[in-house]
Amino acid sequence: MSDLTDLRDGMRRFTEARDWSRFHDPKSLILALVGEVGELAELFQWLPADSAAEKAREEPLHTRVEEEISDVLLYLIRLADVLEVDLADAATRKIESSSAKHEPGHEPTRYVLGE
Amino acid sequence: MSDLTDLRDGMRRFTEARDWSRFHDPKSLILALVGEVGELAELFQWLPADSAAEKAREEPLHTRVEEEISDVLLYLIRLADVLEVDLADAATRKIESSSAKHEPGHEPTRYVLGE
Amino acid sequence: MSDLTDLRDGMRRFTEARDWSRFHDPKSLILALVGEVGELAELFQWLPADSAAEKAREEPLHTRVEEEISDVLLYLIRLADVLEVDLADAATRKIESSSAKHEPGHEPTRYVLGE
Amino acid sequence: MSDLTDLRDGMRRFTEARDWSRFHDPKSLILALVGEVGELAELFQWLPADSAAEKAREEPLHTRVEEEISDVLLYLIRLADVLEVDLADAATRKIESSSAKHEPGHEPTRYVLGE
Numbered sequence: 001m002s003d004l005t006d007l008r009d010g011m012r013r014f015t016e017a018r019d020w021s022r023f024h025d026p027k028s029l030i031l032a033l034v035g036e037v038g039e040l041a042e043l044f045q046w047l048p049a050d051s052a053a054e055k056a057r058e059e060p061l062h063t064r065v066e067e068e069i070s071d072v073l074l075y076l077i078r079l080a081d082v083l084e085v086d087l088a089d090a091a092t093r094k095i096e097s098s099s100a101k102h103e104p105g106h107e108p109t110r111y112v113l114g115e
Numbered sequence: 116m117s118d119l120t121d122l123r124d125g126m127r128r129f130t131e132a133r134d135w136s137r138f139h140d141p142k143s144l145i146l147a148l149v150g151e152v153g154e155l156a157e158l159f160q161w162l163p164a165d166s167a168a169e170k171a172r173e174e175p176l177h178t179r180v181e182e183e184i185s186d187v188l189l190y191l192i193r194l195a196d197v198l199e200v201d202l203a204d205a206a207t208r209k210i211e212s213s214s215a216k217h218e219p220g221h222e223p224t225r226y227v228l229g230e
Numbered sequence: 231m232s233d234l235t236d237l238r239d240g241m242r243r244f245t246e247a248r249d250w251s252r253f254h255d256p257k258s259l260i261l262a263l264v265g266e267v268g269e270l271a272e273l274f275q276w277l278p279a280d281s282a283a284e285k286a287r288e289e290p291l292h293t294r295v296e297e298e299i300s301d302v303l304l305y306l307i308r309l310a311d312v313l314e315v316d317l318a319d320a321a322t323r324k325i326e327s328s329s330a331k332h333e334p335g336h337e338p339t340r341y342v343l344g345e
Numbered sequence: 346m347s348d349l350t351d352l353r354d355g356m357r358r359f360t361e362a363r364d365w366s367r368f369h370d371p372k373s374l375i376l377a378l379v380g381e382v383g384e385l386a387e388l389f390q391w392l393p394a395d396s397a398a399e400k401a402r403e404e405p406l407h408t409r410v411e412e413e414i415s416d417v418l419l420y421l422i423r424l425a426d427v428l429e430v431d432l433a434d435a436a437t438r439k440i441e442s443s444s445a446k447h448e449p450g451h452e453p454t455r456y457v458l459g460e
Binding site: 027028030031034046048049050107108 | 372373375376379391393394395452453
């Protein structure tokens with residue numbers, strides 16, 4: 001039982017029922033993803049950095065945040081499906097390679113522009 | 116067995132081992148997500164729209180695409196964790212509400228600027 | 231007479247009249263920029279690649295495109311102002327350095343994943 | 346003397362000398378813009394919100410910021426050119442319409458999710 005697979009299948013059914021796969025080339029899906037990331041960003045843009053998390057855990061913001069994060073996830077899942085990427089597997093391997101690359105005890109890359 | 120929960124836990128361990136949770140406020144995580152979406156967009160920007168999917172299913176592009184899609188997913192999972200969003204549940208509900216909103220047989224919204 | 235300077239001054243007056251400079255730290259402005267880029271992307275996401283330009287030069291899309299491109303520009307100008315970047319000068323130098331870097335007769339970088 | 350017109354002309358010459366106008370359809374240009382916005386976001390993602398502006402006004406960050414802001418501007422100018430948008434005119438009108446819409450004395454929209 002994989003929830004990423006379930007969501008992928010849900011998006012497949014949604015897309016096929018509407019015959020929208022003709023719109024789902026990668027460049028279009030990335031633009032749609034960018035649109036949803038933009039909506040997510042707008043929810044947070046003017047919130048003070050140090051109270052943003054607290055405000056976003058409470059209503060009315062929490063429901064909006066859930067929706068926008070979900071939209072980003074669903075377009076990402078759809079893109080992965082179109083490109084034959086096994087998301088769970090790829091992301092698991094990415095955590096492993098990042099763990100090997102970033103030794104504990106250091107600042108995140110980019111923090112001091114060091115990469 | 117939920118793979119989204121597994122990935123969330125993997126990101127928690129990764130973050131805690133490096134004491135990076137102090138960097139993971141929502142605005143910073145969204146900027147990091149935007150950075151990864153940018154890297155994904157760069158892979159596709161100059162590809163012809165009608166052969167982009169095919170090219171991205173083959174090497175050397177496929178491995179790069181897997182990595183960038185994974186990076187986007189992992190920051191999104193981390194953001195959801197910080198904001199106490201149950202991603203699998205929220206995304207499942209979003210597919211349901213979108214299915215109710217967009218009746219089969221219509222073009223996707225925005226296609227003709229109709230919203 | 232510099233139009234980038236005029237727009238910068240217009241944004242300064244707009245911001246000061248509303249006492250919004252307290253919201254305009256760089257991370258917040260970049261998130262706002264991302265929001266506007268998202269709105270721009272949404273206008274194009276489902277358009278066919280080969281007729282998108284033509285459709286966007288005609289109404290009703292053209293006016294929407296003008297607005298969203300302007301929003302992106304205005305947040306970018308505001309960000310440059312906050313960070314004391316002389317946009318006209320920096321962008322002129324960037325064209326020069328890109329011209330030196332990309333010899334005519336080659337494909338754009340990233341096109342074949344070569345960077 | 347318009348610097349936006351000068352930059353537009355510089356980008357035209359750059360593009361034509363390389364015969365890259367065939368890559369510059371709107372969807373591709375927006376993806377390229379997204380890539381540059383992502384690079385800009387990466388420079389700021391882990392900086393503390395309250396010292397980000399100060400850090401970005403000093404080297405080594407300032408030069409990087411100049412470059413990334415310029416890249417965003419140049420793709421935006423190129424997109425406007427392809428879509429026959431007069432950027433200076435459109436942005437001037439946008440400041441005017443925003444000034445009429447947002448009466449001084451109020452919080453920015455989205456700040457309290459009010460739009």
